[in-house]
Each structure stands twice: as C-alpha cells, then as structure tokens.
Amino acid sequence: MPESLATVRLAVQASGNRAEIILFSDLLENEQTGALSRNPLPNDGHALRTLKDLLQSPSVLDLPTMLSKISPSGAAALQQTSGTTGLPKMAMRSHLSMISELEAITDDPTCKPYEVRRLFCTPIFHAFSAPEMLFNALRLGQVSYLMRRFDDSFAQKVHDLRITETFGAPAMLLKLANKPEDYHLLQSLRYVAYGGAPLGSELRRRFLSIFEMPPRLVPVYGMTEGGWFTTLKHPEEDDTGSVGRPVPGYELKISSSNFDQSGKKHSEGEIMVRGPQVMQGYLGNAEATSSAFDDGWLKTGDIGYLEDGKLYLVDRAKDMIKVNGWQVSPVEMQNVLLQMNDILEAAVFGEGHDVDEHPVACVVKKETSLTAEAVREHLRGSLASYKISRCEVRFVETIPKSTTGKVVKELLKRQAALA
Known part of the structure; x- marks a missing residue:
C-alpha cells in the first residue's frame, strides 16, 4: 500500500466479527488518488471506503427498515449503579425496558391547568432524571431547560423562565427551604418531583410552607436496575408519607419472611418488583445478577409496606x-x-x-x-x-x-x- 494511504482505521461491524478498513488519508488526496480506495479487497467482494464516503448523506432514509433491525430485547442502555451496597455495577436495560418506562411514567400534559415548563438540575445520567431529561422532553415536546447542577441561581431561573415543573432530591428542597430571601422567586412552581432519598414529614411541611399556592409534591421511587417503580399521576396528591403507586407494568410485593412483625400495624419486609422495565442483568457479572433476583423478582434492598395500593418506605435494609x-x-x-x-x-x-x-x-x-x-x-x-x-x-x-x-x-x- 502506498505510504500516503497507510493511515487506516479498523471498525468492527455490528453484524459479526469482520473488520472494515476505512481510509483516513483521503482528505489529503485528490479525486484521482481517492479512486484508488475503491478497488475491491482481495478475495472479498467489498471495496475500501473513505471518510468522504462516510460524510455523504444517504439518498434514502428508510426508517421502518432501520427500526426493524433493532431487537426489543437488545441492550439499549448501560446505567451505572450508585454503589451504595458495594462497587458500582453496569445495569443493562433493553429497548423494551426503556420504552415501557417512558410510556408508564408519562403524565398527560393536556390535563394540567398550566403550561408545562421544566427546569432540570439533577444529573442527566441518573435513572431518576434520564427518562424525563433525555427522552420524554423530546418525545412530548415539552419546554425544558437544563442546568449543569443545582446552585444558588436556581430560584432566579425558576422566576425568569416561568418554570412550572422541576425535579430534585430532598437535599435540594432543604436548601430552598433554608433561603427565605428566595421564596418569592419560586411561586410559579406547580409540580415538584423528588427522589433519590427519603423525604421526612418535617421537611415536606417546611418546603410547602414557602408557597402561597403550594405545588404538588410528588414522590418518585426506583433504582438504576429498573427505573421508576412508583409515583403519583396528575392530579393525585398524598400527605401520608407514601412514595406513590406502582407505575403501569410493575408488580410490587413485600417479602416479610425474615422480618420481625411483632407490634407492627403493617406487614413490613423487603420490597420486590417485577415487570418489563426491569434490567436484563449486570454487564459481565453473572454472580451479582443472580443474587439480585429471587424467582424473577428484583430485590430492592429497601424495607417497606403496602397500604391502600400505595407503597411506604421504612428504610434501607442495610441501614x-x-x-x-x-x-x-x-x-x-x-x-x-x-x-x-x-x-x-x-x-x-x-x-x-x-x-x-x-x-x-x-x-x-x-x-x-x-x-x-x-x-x-x-x-x-x-x-x-x-x-x-x-x-x-x-x-x-x-x-x-x-x-x-x-x-x-x-x-x-x-x-x-x-x-
């Protein structure tokens, strides 16, 4: 091969282990030299391709054909666990899992008596944030603003952008409740979803007290291995301390066999979930995958109980x-x-x-x-x-x-x- 054509890149095709050679040097070649790259490979019916080939727009975009090649059971996302019970692991979630979740958590914006304008300040990679920030914002065409992180400018942005909905952790709500000088900037909020950590009744009271017209304070409970498990759909509210009702597609049960129930009003135990949204397993970790499930049910490691169709958390089993x-x-x-x-x-x-x-x-x-x-x-x-x-x-x-x-x-x- 001529020295000018010696710079190459090997790209493994998705359909197998064959490698395709793509010439990088064609950007420095003239059209005549570039034509050399189109000679067929020996003993192979395929021709070499160049970067110029890759930069050409396809003449026909056959979306149905492209989509038909995607298997619903194929891995669509690798999401890293937080590592609260050990080293972080990569949870594999399929296309079916992700799409099922997006549909299950969708709140119909047409039934809300206000324009949905969202401000996100939570990590975009997190299982709490990703479905709404990455996908539903585009899928549903909702006005959405993204901050790099929560900071002291949050309240001013809510005011300036006329934000009606936001998402955050209880730590964020505590910081807002501790800044009386910003209370007047938050009054446009009509919906605040929280997740990632428990919200105590006292913090709930303190946060809602800063509003003239309190927003719906909506729990989201879930984990990386399965996305959102529970929430409350519009217009339901709850002040009993629950984390909501199971989202469509999910079944919940309480495994109470190893827990002392003496003096308990409710049957408490480990929360188990099952549904199409659950992960396929941990990437490259069959042992951890096996221990995460019990007869098809994902073990959450959280202790709770069910009452009137709503889930109540007690604490993490390990905590x-x-x-x-x-x-x-x-x-x-x-x-x-x-x-x-x-x-x-x-x-x-x-x-x-x-x-x-x-x-x-x-x-x-x-x-x-x-x-x-x-x-x-x-x-x-x-x-x-x-x-x-x-x-x-x-x-x-x-x-x-x-x-x-x-x-x-x-x-x-x-x-x-x-x-």
Missing part, C-alpha cells in the same frame, strides 16, 4: 440499626431532628457491632449554642427511649452528599470520627 435487638430507623430519627429549629441538617448512621451497635446523629448547627444534651432531650420527646438511650450526637460542618443527593455515609463517618 437499619439494631439496639439490643430492637430495630431503629435512621430516617425516622433524621425526621425528628429536623423538627428542631436550631438544626440545619442531620443524618444518622449505626456504629458498633452486635451488643455495641448504636445510633450516631450527625448534626449541622443553625445556632452555635446548641448542645448535644439539648439534641438528645429533643429526641426523647418524640421517640421511644430505647432508640435514643445510647444515641451519640456529633456536630459536623456539613453533611456530605453525592451528585444525586444521597448522603455519602463513608465520608460522613470519617467526618464524625474527627468531631
């Missing part, structure tokens, strides 16, 4: 704290802590093992005079004594969070150890 054999929910303790006016933020985790296990409450002060004993006294007023009898209170500067709004427990534990 529950055992104090002398009694279960203590970090979410419940965090909600009570946020009811204290002198506390800006709070997070709770378990420390110790077996008989030494106990809760550790990490608190960001609003008032510097706040003491650990005052915090414990506040907890005693709302919780059973066994839940706070051995509770440690540690004051920290911040509560570390991931880009998706989840508390990064390992970082928090390191901070607390230095407090």
Whole structure:
C-alpha cells in the first residue's frame, strides 16, 4: 500500500466479527488518488471506503427498515449503579425496558391547568432524571431547560423562565427551604418531583410552607436496575408519607419472611418488583445478577409496606440499626431532628457491632449554642427511649452528599470520627 494511504482505521461491524478498513488519508488526496480506495479487497467482494464516503448523506432514509433491525430485547442502555451496597455495577436495560418506562411514567400534559415548563438540575445520567431529561422532553415536546447542577441561581431561573415543573432530591428542597430571601422567586412552581432519598414529614411541611399556592409534591421511587417503580399521576396528591403507586407494568410485593412483625400495624419486609422495565442483568457479572433476583423478582434492598395500593418506605435494609435487638430507623430519627429549629441538617448512621451497635446523629448547627444534651432531650420527646438511650450526637460542618443527593455515609463517618 502506498505510504500516503497507510493511515487506516479498523471498525468492527455490528453484524459479526469482520473488520472494515476505512481510509483516513483521503482528505489529503485528490479525486484521482481517492479512486484508488475503491478497488475491491482481495478475495472479498467489498471495496475500501473513505471518510468522504462516510460524510455523504444517504439518498434514502428508510426508517421502518432501520427500526426493524433493532431487537426489543437488545441492550439499549448501560446505567451505572450508585454503589451504595458495594462497587458500582453496569445495569443493562433493553429497548423494551426503556420504552415501557417512558410510556408508564408519562403524565398527560393536556390535563394540567398550566403550561408545562421544566427546569432540570439533577444529573442527566441518573435513572431518576434520564427518562424525563433525555427522552420524554423530546418525545412530548415539552419546554425544558437544563442546568449543569443545582446552585444558588436556581430560584432566579425558576422566576425568569416561568418554570412550572422541576425535579430534585430532598437535599435540594432543604436548601430552598433554608433561603427565605428566595421564596418569592419560586411561586410559579406547580409540580415538584423528588427522589433519590427519603423525604421526612418535617421537611415536606417546611418546603410547602414557602408557597402561597403550594405545588404538588410528588414522590418518585426506583433504582438504576429498573427505573421508576412508583409515583403519583396528575392530579393525585398524598400527605401520608407514601412514595406513590406502582407505575403501569410493575408488580410490587413485600417479602416479610425474615422480618420481625411483632407490634407492627403493617406487614413490613423487603420490597420486590417485577415487570418489563426491569434490567436484563449486570454487564459481565453473572454472580451479582443472580443474587439480585429471587424467582424473577428484583430485590430492592429497601424495607417497606403496602397500604391502600400505595407503597411506604421504612428504610434501607442495610441501614437499619439494631439496639439490643430492637430495630431503629435512621430516617425516622433524621425526621425528628429536623423538627428542631436550631438544626440545619442531620443524618444518622449505626456504629458498633452486635451488643455495641448504636445510633450516631450527625448534626449541622443553625445556632452555635446548641448542645448535644439539648439534641438528645429533643429526641426523647418524640421517640421511644430505647432508640435514643445510647444515641451519640456529633456536630459536623456539613453533611456530605453525592451528585444525586444521597448522603455519602463513608465520608460522613470519617467526618464524625474527627468531631
């Protein structure tokens, strides 16, 4: 091969393991030299192609033929898990899975008494955000604005762009509730969807209190391995603390065989889901895939219960704290802590093992005079004594969070150890 034609690229065809040679050097060749690249390959009926060939627009775009070659069961997306229960894994979701989800979560905009104008500030790659940010915004033709991340300009953008709908984590709602000077900029909101972490009743009350006409505060519960599991469709609202109803296509059940039900009003257990939206498995990790399912049901690792068709979360199974054999929910303790006016933020985790296990409450002060004993006294007023009898209170500067709004427990534990 001439030296001027020596620069090549190998591109593996999707239909097999054959390689096609594409000449890069043709951009520097004249038309006569470029014609050399069209000589057929030896013992092969195909000709070499050049970049000029690839840059030519096709004469006919046969969309039905192109779509017919896409298998509904073929992998459409690889989404990285957050790694909260170990190293991150790549969840494979098929075309059927993704399309089923988009249709299942769609809220008919024509039945809403306002123009849908959306502002997104959540990570575009996250399973909570991607269906609406990447696909439904285009599919449904909704006016949508994307921020790189949530910051102090969010409220002003809501006002200037006349935003009516937004999506975020509870950490975002807490920051907005803690900025009274921006309350007047948020009044156009009519729908706020939240996900990624639990929303306590106190934070819900504080956030809704900033509005003259409170928006619908709508839960979204799900995980990377299956997208959205539950939500509430327009115009339903719920103030009982549920995370909504299963979206179309999903079945939910509670596996309560390994959970103590004594004294419980509802049958609590691990939440299991099944439906066409569930992933095919973890890429290159058959062992993790097998352990993620139980007879076709995806194990969420979350504890909850069902009532009146709605799902209620108790906590992550791995986050529950055992104090002398009694279960203590970090979410419940965090909600009570946020009811204290002198506390800006709070997070709770378990420390110790077996008989030494106990809760550790990490608190960001609003008032510097706040003491650990005052915090414990506040907890005693709302919780059973066994839940706070051995509770440690540690004051920290911040509560570390991931880009998706989840508390990064390992970082928090390191901070607390230095407090």
